[in-house]
Structure formats: structure tokens, C-alpha cells
Amino acid sequence: MDKAHYHGGRPRSEQARAAILNAADDLLVEVGYAAMTMKGISEKAGVSRQTVYRWWSHKAEILFEASAADAEEELATSLTGDPLDDLAAYLEALVRFLAHSPAGAAYRALLGEAQHDSAVAELLSAKDPLGDSARVVIERALGKDTLPVPLDQATALLIGPSFFWILSGRDPVQLVPRQLAEDFIRDLQSRQSR
Amino acid sequence: MDKAHYHGGRPRSEQARAAILNAADDLLVEVGYAAMTMKGISEKAGVSRQTVYRWWSHKAEILFEASAADAEEELATSLTGDPLDDLAAYLEALVRFLAHSPAGAAYRALLGEAQHDSAVAELLSAKDPLGDSARVVIERALGKDTLPVPLDQATALLIGPSFFWILSGRDPVQLVPRQLAEDFIRDLQSRQSR
Amino acid sequence: MDKAHYHGGRPRSEQARAAILNAADDLLVEVGYAAMTMKGISEKAGVSRQTVYRWWSHKAEILFEASAADAEEELATSLTGDPLDDLAAYLEALVRFLAHSPAGAAYRALLGEAQHDSAVAELLSAKDPLGDSARVVIERALGKDTLPVPLDQATALLIGPSFFWILSGRDPVQLVPRQLAEDFIRDLQSRQSR
Amino acid sequence: MDKAHYHGGRPRSEQARAAILNAADDLLVEVGYAAMTMKGISEKAGVSRQTVYRWWSHKAEILFEASAADAEEELATSLTGDPLDDLAAYLEALVRFLAHSPAGAAYRALLGEAQHDSAVAELLSAKDPLGDSARVVIERALGKDTLPVPLDQATALLIGPSFFWILSGRDPVQLVPRQLAEDFIRDLQSRQSR
DNA sequence: CTGTAAACGAGACGGTACGTCATGTCTTTTT
DNA sequence: AAAAAGACATGACGTACCGTCTCGTTTACAG
The missing domain is CATH 1.10.357.10 (Tetracycline Repressor, domain 2)
Known part of the structure; x- marks a missing residue:
């Protein structure tokens, strides 16, 4: 067993995580912070909205990590x-x-x-x-x-x-x-x- | 004639202006900047939404003046x-x-x-x-x-x-x-x- | 004054009302009751979702009236x-x-x-x-x-x-x-x- | 070997089947048909969602059997x-x-x-x-x-x-x-x- | 004293994002 | 192969605020 604390279930998609952080980075430059939305990020990342909310609660959190x-x-x-x-x-x-x-x-x-x-x-x-x-x-x-x-x-x-x-x-x-x-x-x- | 360039019509209501600025001030303290909305200001001021938009375009403008x-x-x-x-x-x-x-x-x-x-x-x-x-x-x-x-x-x-x-x-x-x-x-x- | 109890404000759009009822009627035939959604009705009617909810609370209510x-x-x-x-x-x-x-x-x-x-x-x-x-x-x-x-x-x-x-x-x-x-x-x- | 056409693999859990049917029965009484969901059934039955979908495709089917x-x-x-x-x-x-x-x-x-x-x-x-x-x-x-x-x-x-x-x-x-x-x-x- | 015209209240409207929910599928490990 | 766990894409939910619009009403000055 590789993972330290496996608790069953499909593992988190690293691809989705990266896509979201990149999308946030890009959107900040393209449209600015104010016009940056959770919906916009999810769509730009090609990821479901739920997946974004599952791991972050604000756009600020995403941007910070990004x-x-x-x-x-x-x-x-x-x-x-x-x-x-x-x-x-x-x-x-x-x-x-x-x-x-x-x-x-x-x-x-x-x-x-x-x-x-x-x-x-x-x-x-x-x-x-x-x-x-x-x-x-x-x-x-x-x-x-x-x-x-x-x-x-x-x-x-x-x-x-x-x-x-x-x-x-x-x-x-x-x-x-x-x-x-x-x-x-x-x-x-x-x-x-x- | 008092006003310099009168062009007919009802004059701006000083009462409405003051009520809006006060409402903005109060709301900032009560709910914070983020939760402060144009709608909220107009309602708190007892003023129509259109009246707010007639004189200011952002909540920032109102808050600044206030x-x-x-x-x-x-x-x-x-x-x-x-x-x-x-x-x-x-x-x-x-x-x-x-x-x-x-x-x-x-x-x-x-x-x-x-x-x-x-x-x-x-x-x-x-x-x-x-x-x-x-x-x-x-x-x-x-x-x-x-x-x-x-x-x-x-x-x-x-x-x-x-x-x-x-x-x-x-x-x-x-x-x-x-x-x-x-x-x-x-x-x-x-x-x-x- | 025409309306019996006018209380100010823009009057309800008869056009929107009719479009919504028609859309509901059509959708029932086209996709069936189960697949009929409030969102679908509003889009088919070319009307905002809020306008639908303003006057009806369920698709059943709309369909009934329609x-x-x-x-x-x-x-x-x-x-x-x-x-x-x-x-x-x-x-x-x-x-x-x-x-x-x-x-x-x-x-x-x-x-x-x-x-x-x-x-x-x-x-x-x-x-x-x-x-x-x-x-x-x-x-x-x-x-x-x-x-x-x-x-x-x-x-x-x-x-x-x-x-x-x-x-x-x-x-x-x-x-x-x-x-x-x-x-x-x-x-x-x-x-x-x- | 008991089963007529055994093809290897773990046999279906009778316990899971019964738990699901019971959960459906209970939920109908508790929350009504409309608020009864596949997710709700699986959780109430203490069973994975996939297990429900493996054997039934609609909540109607479950309820019927139940x-x-x-x-x-x-x-x-x-x-x-x-x-x-x-x-x-x-x-x-x-x-x-x-x-x-x-x-x-x-x-x-x-x-x-x-x-x-x-x-x-x-x-x-x-x-x-x-x-x-x-x-x-x-x-x-x-x-x-x-x-x-x-x-x-x-x-x-x-x-x-x-x-x-x-x-x-x-x-x-x-x-x-x-x-x-x-x-x-x-x-x-x-x-x-x- | 009567128009005229802008300000005002009310509130409907098309949009759009919100955050949540259930769907059905998938990927992983365990039994 | 079945099962538990849970991540995932999808898409509707009902709500909130946006900024605009369309009414009727009010309030001033100008003729």
C-alpha cells in the first residue's frame, strides 16, 4: 500500500487540481479579480463546479494556493x-x-x-x-x-x-x-x- | 432664480441623498463591505433603487462620499x-x-x-x-x-x-x-x- | 385609473405570462412531465428564471394554469x-x-x-x-x-x-x-x- | 456448488438487498415519494451507491419490489x-x-x-x-x-x-x-x- | 394657475453567479 | 465478481443582486 491513510474511494484527481489552479491564474490576468468567479474557474478548467467547491470554498483560497x-x-x-x-x-x-x-x-x-x-x-x-x-x-x-x-x-x-x-x-x-x-x-x- | 442652470423638473431631494449616505455608513459597520449591496443601501435608506443609481454608479462611490x-x-x-x-x-x-x-x-x-x-x-x-x-x-x-x-x-x-x-x-x-x-x-x- | 388596486411599479408583462404558459404546454408534449423543468420552461419562453418563480412556485402550478x-x-x-x-x-x-x-x-x-x-x-x-x-x-x-x-x-x-x-x-x-x-x-x- | 450458473466472484449480498428494500419502505413513510432518492436509500441502507444501481435502475423499481x-x-x-x-x-x-x-x-x-x-x-x-x-x-x-x-x-x-x-x-x-x-x-x- | 419636466416610489424584467443537491459513472482497495 | 468508499461531470434547484425598464405620483419653476 502506497498511500499512508487510505480510506477507500477514488483518489483525488491531480489533473483536476492543476487545471483549477491554472485556470485561476489565467483568469486573474485575463479578466481581473473582481470578474473572476467560481463558475468561470470551473468552466475554464473543464471541471465540474462541485469539484471546485469540494476542495476550496472561496476564489481567494484558490488564488492563494495558485x-x-x-x-x-x-x-x-x-x-x-x-x-x-x-x-x-x-x-x-x-x-x-x-x-x-x-x-x-x-x-x-x-x-x-x-x-x-x-x-x-x-x-x-x-x-x-x-x-x-x-x-x-x-x-x-x-x-x-x-x-x-x-x-x-x-x-x-x-x-x-x-x-x-x-x-x-x-x-x-x-x-x-x-x-x-x-x-x-x-x-x-x-x-x-x- | 437661485440655481444657475435650471432646466425644469423636480429638484434633487437632499433628504434622499443624506439617507443614502447614512445607510451606506451604517451598513459598512453592520454587515461589512462585502455584504453591502446597492439594493441593501436603497432599502435601508427607504429610497428607490433607481434613485441610488441616478447619482452613483458603485457602492464604492457612495462609501467614498459618505x-x-x-x-x-x-x-x-x-x-x-x-x-x-x-x-x-x-x-x-x-x-x-x-x-x-x-x-x-x-x-x-x-x-x-x-x-x-x-x-x-x-x-x-x-x-x-x-x-x-x-x-x-x-x-x-x-x-x-x-x-x-x-x-x-x-x-x-x-x-x-x-x-x-x-x-x-x-x-x-x-x-x-x-x-x-x-x-x-x-x-x-x-x-x-x- | 384603469387598474383597481395599482400600487406602483412596472405592470406585469402579459407577454411573459403567455410565453411561459405556452412553453409549459409545449414542453409537456415534447419531453414529458418528468423532463420538464423550471429552467427549461424559462429558457423556452425566453424569460428569466426569476420571472417564472415570481408568479409560480412549481411546474405543476404552471401546467395547471396552462x-x-x-x-x-x-x-x-x-x-x-x-x-x-x-x-x-x-x-x-x-x-x-x-x-x-x-x-x-x-x-x-x-x-x-x-x-x-x-x-x-x-x-x-x-x-x-x-x-x-x-x-x-x-x-x-x-x-x-x-x-x-x-x-x-x-x-x-x-x-x-x-x-x-x-x-x-x-x-x-x-x-x-x-x-x-x-x-x-x-x-x-x-x-x-x- | 449451490448456484446454478456460478461464474466466479463474490456472491450477491442478501443482507444488502434486504437493507435496501427496507430503507425504501421506511423512506416512503418518513419523507414521501418525491423526497426519496437513490442516494438517500443507499445511505439509509448503509450500502454503497453503486450496489443499489447494480441491481435496480429506478427508485420506482425498488419501491415496487419492496x-x-x-x-x-x-x-x-x-x-x-x-x-x-x-x-x-x-x-x-x-x-x-x-x-x-x-x-x-x-x-x-x-x-x-x-x-x-x-x-x-x-x-x-x-x-x-x-x-x-x-x-x-x-x-x-x-x-x-x-x-x-x-x-x-x-x-x-x-x-x-x-x-x-x-x-x-x-x-x-x-x-x-x-x-x-x-x-x-x-x-x-x-x-x-x- | 397651468404646463412641463425631472426626481421619485414601486416593482417587474433579463441576466448571471451563487452554493447545494441528486444523478449515474468512474476508480481504487478490500472481501 | 461484489462491495464500500468517495471523486467526478452533469445539470437543475431556488435565491440574490445586478442594472434597466416602465408605470403613476410628486414637486419645482416658467409662462
Whole structure:
């Protein structure tokens, strides 16, 4: 017996699962989040509506699962050794993600929903791609123990300005990641020296 | 003749207008943004559905008009003369607005919609309560001409961390406005001194 | 003002009403009662599903309204003056109705539903085309006051055998209406003479 | 080997068969024919859905098999020797069956379905509990050879009025079996004497 | 004081998505 | 081969809101 906990019955179709996630991804780009419906997803995936509802309860849940991997990948960074370079590279990736990537659009849509749908809010707080990636970068660039601020608050200082800039609809071209990275480092240092 | 361009017909009912805006405000608190519908608003306001559609095309438009005044008021600050005090007070008001005020909930809901509805995005960019209020505070606290950074980018530095903190669902209690205000001032000073 | 109790609002569309009743009639013939659905009716009528549900709650209700007039007409009889002729003619019409007419098929379907759906049962008991027509015929053929049996029971004696024959799926050709009419008259007479 | 044509494999489970028939019987009483579903039957019987479909194709088929024996039993009569007594007793049993017995409710439901489902119609014409029982009673009470009418038509005369009365939703209390039996006998006699 | 014309209430209408349900089939392991 | 388990495609269910429409009524100013 291969499966650990077999309880009888036809096994879940991996094909259907993939088709649904792909359909959700595609629909987000093609028609936007608002016009994306459970019905539309099921039809685009060539799958019954019931099958969609069997495994997910909201379009947000589907979209989250569909874009989580992409988000993680796009926000992952390679280290250069130089803290400033690393942080600047990360902020650049962050801006690219939020402003231009499909996965970023998915994230913004989900975060938007989360503002008035607690189910979605829980989804995001359970696995937060921005917070997670930022924590990793800061730890590796500056060292975990030398931080004068709780790690979580440091992420807010790093991410906050770019996040606000893009979410509030401002032009991402005007953002200068290197400058923001410098500010961040200087800020932490001056806090430390007090 | 009072009205500038009268073209005959019954004048718009101020009573209906007020009832609709109030209904929208109330419904946001009672059922949340997602469950708020044009039909629900019209019924709660005791007004025909057509009357709502005659003057507004989305629930976002109604909500925006209904909460704009409150937002402006809640984000307005009185000056003390001390820049640090002023900025800290403003950040405190900002957090209170975003995290606890009904008008702030409306703003978050609208900003959420704006992430996937360009009509709402335009609405917000046309009159941006956060940006406007922050610009005013920074100008008055630090002086317009001494800023080493474009005013708009300064607002992002000031607002960004708190904005991200709350929008991403983190606990607003952990925010320390005075600390953030200090950081902001120190940041601008060190930029200047280079 | 034309309408007796106008309470505002767009008036009901007579066109939609007629289209729905026609669609129901047609569908019964084309696909049969079981395969007839509310959705199918609305689509065939070129009408929204909500419009159907606004005025009727079951397909049985629609079918009843659609076929009631036809049933009444097909079971109406013209008098000849001779009781035997009249009753025989009526039974002939009854058999034709039950066994061959579309309206009769509708009636049989409804009566079938009534056996396990009390809502349909009420519908039929409120306006019973068989009972009504039979009562009229018996009254006019034999006189209301000379009956030795309650009128209702007389209708059962007259109608019963043919009704059972057809409903139980037997061949209507083997029914001899004139013979049944004779039996009925003889029966009443012999009851009277006791 | 016991079975005549054994072809290997697991034998049919008698337990499952009985559970299904019982479940059908129970469900008819509990929820009525309309709300009775194949799914419901299988769940109530604690049996896989496939097992139900393997042996029966409609709920009508199951219900028929489940109630046939009961019907036969309830409509069987013991002879007293007196034709009038025998026929009256039979009619009484018939009314009790149609109006009050669960098996009778099953029969009415099936006959209802038969009006718009030819598969069910065939089922009933293949084994007709009413016709069969009536034929037996008439033969034994009046003698097979002295009948002036084909036996089948005689059953219609005997059963028809009660059948119509109950199927059309009238109150069974108002039926007087003895009276109807008298009518039936008198009718046949007067036909004979012509 | 009488038109005229837009605002308003009421509510019907065609659409479309919702989430659920039962259908009958299938795929898997177990008996 | 039969059976339990349960996933699957299909398609109707009845409901909700959408935005539009068509009525009769109301309310202002203009002539």
C-alpha cells in the first residue's frame, strides 16, 4: 500500500487540481479579480463546479494556493555578502513583484479582500509571503542578534514605504530601492547607537 | 432664480441623498463591505433603487462620499510647535483611523477594491486622504523648503511602516508612533547632512 | 385609473405570462412531465428564471394554469335532450380527454404528482375539471332533485370505471361509453325504486 | 456448488438487498415519494451507491419490489360463501389499502409516476395488484362463466368508483363498500337479463 | 394657475453567479 | 465478481443582486 491513510474511494484527481489552479491564474490576468468567479474557474478548467467547491470554498483560497509558490520564488534572494546590495536587491524584487508580476497582482487582490473578509485575512496571516521573505533577508544581511528592534518591526520599516507607495497607486518608477535600503540600515544603526 | 442652470423638473431631494449616505455608513459597520449591496443601501435608506443609481454608479462611490469628510477630520492635526510632538500625534491619529475608526474601515475597503478595480483606484487617487493629511503635517512640522526629499516620498517614509503594519493584519498595539516619528526625523536629517 | 388596486411599479408583462404558459404546454408534449423543468420552461419562453418563480412556485402550478382552460373546454358538453345520449357523449369526451388530449396528459401528470405532493393535491381539489364537468352533466341530464345519491357520489359511479381503466394503463378502445352510460342510469333507477 | 450458473466472484449480498428494500419502505413513510432518492436509500441502507444501481435502475423499481408482497397480502380475501359479503369485504380492504396503508401509498405513488414514465407503466402492467386481486374475488364470488361481461371490464366496474374517489383526493370515509358491492351485483344481473 | 419636466416610489424584467443537491459513472482497495 | 468508499461531470434547484425598464405620483419653476 502506497498511500499512508487510505480510506477507500477514488483518489483525488491531480489533473483536476492543476487545471483549477491554472485556470485561476489565467483568469486573474485575463479578466481581473473582481470578474473572476467560481463558475468561470470551473468552466475554464473543464471541471465540474462541485469539484471546485469540494476542495476550496472561496476564489481567494484558490488564488492563494495558485500564486503562493510563485510569490515565494519571486521574493527569494541570493546573497552577495554586502548588506546594502542584498537589501537593495530585495527591495527591487519586492517592487517588481508588487507592481508588475501576476503573482503580485494576486497578492494585492487578496490583501484587498482581506480588508473586508476575515477568512481571507486569516489565509494571509497564516502564510505571509512579504513578511517571511523580508525576515529572511534582514536576518541574513544584518545578523539576527545585532538588531536593536524586534525583527517584525524591522520588516515594517524596510517594506513599509514601498508597500504604501504601490498600494496607494503611485508610480513605482519613482521608487529608489538603493536609497530606501540605505535609509533602513542607517536607521537601525542610529537606533543601536543610542 | 437661485440655481444657475435650471432646466425644469423636480429638484434633487437632499433628504434622499443624506439617507443614502447614512445607510451606506451604517451598513459598512453592520454587515461589512462585502455584504453591502446597492439594493441593501436603497432599502435601508427607504429610497428607490433607481434613485441610488441616478447619482452613483458603485457602492464604492457612495462609501467614498459618505466617509471622505470623516476621514479628513480624523486625520487633521493641531500644531504644538514641536515637530516631534506633531508628527507623533499625527501617526497616532493615523493608526487610530486605520485600525479602529469606521471611516478608516471604509478607507481600507476602498483601497482594497482599488487593487482590482481601476474605477475605485481613480476615485482614491483623485482625493487621497492619507497623502493629503501627511503632506500638510510634514510641511508644517518641518518646513516645506528644508526637505532633502520630494514631499511625496517623505510621506511614504512617514506613513509606510504603520500602513503596512495594519494593512497586513498585524496588531496595531505594537506600533510606537513616537519612535517612528523620531526615526523619520533622524532619517531626513542624515540625508540632509550628506 | 384603469387598474383597481395599482400600487406602483412596472405592470406585469402579459407577454411573459403567455410565453411561459405556452412553453409549459409545449414542453409537456415534447419531453414529458418528468423532463420538464423550471429552467427549461424559462429558457423556452425566453424569460428569466426569476420571472417564472415570481408568479409560480412549481411546474405543476404552471401546467395547471396552462391546461385548465383546455380541460374545461374539452369536457364541456352540449345537450341533446336525451339523458342517455348526453351521458354517453360525455363519457366519450372524457375518454378522449384522458387518453388522447394533451390537456388530459397534463391532468394525468398532475393527478400523479398529487399522489405524493400535497401542494399539487390542493391545487387539484381547488378546481377539479373532472368532478366539475361530471356534476354539470349529471344535473342537466337527470335533474338535480331526482337523484337518489349525493351528486358527488354519482360522479364517482359515472366516471370511476373509465378513470380506472385509463389510469391503470389499459387500452381505451375497449371502453364502451354508451354501455357505461346505460349502466349508470339503470343503477340510479334501481336505487331509486327501493 | 449451490448456484446454478456460478461464474466466479463474490456472491450477491442478501443482507444488502434486504437493507435496501427496507430503507425504501421506511423512506416512503418518513419523507414521501418525491423526497426519496437513490442516494438517500443507499445511505439509509448503509450500502454503497453503486450496489443499489447494480441491481435496480429506478427508485420506482425498488419501491415496487419492496411493496409488492405487502400489497398482495393486504388485498387478499377470505371467502364467506356469500357473494355480497365477499365483494363488500374486498372493497373495504381495497379502500383501506389505497387510503391508509403504506403499501397503498407506494402503489399510488407508482401509479402516479406511471402517468408520465413509461418504464414505471410497464412495471405496473406486468404485475397489477389491484386488477389481479379483483379478478380473483369476482371469479370466486360470482363464478367465472356466468359473467355477462369480460372479466377485466367487470373489475373496472367494481374498483372504478372507489379508485377514482381516493385518487382524486376525496374523503374515503364517505365511501360505502357494501352499497357499491350491491350496485355491482345488480348491474351485472340486469345486464344478464337483457 | 397651468404646463412641463425631472426626481421619485414601486416593482417587474433579463441576466448571471451563487452554493447545494441528486444523478449515474468512474476508480481504487478490500472481501 | 461484489462491495464500500468517495471523486467526478452533469445539470437543475431556488435565491440574490445586478442594472434597466416602465408605470403613476410628486414637486419645482416658467409662462
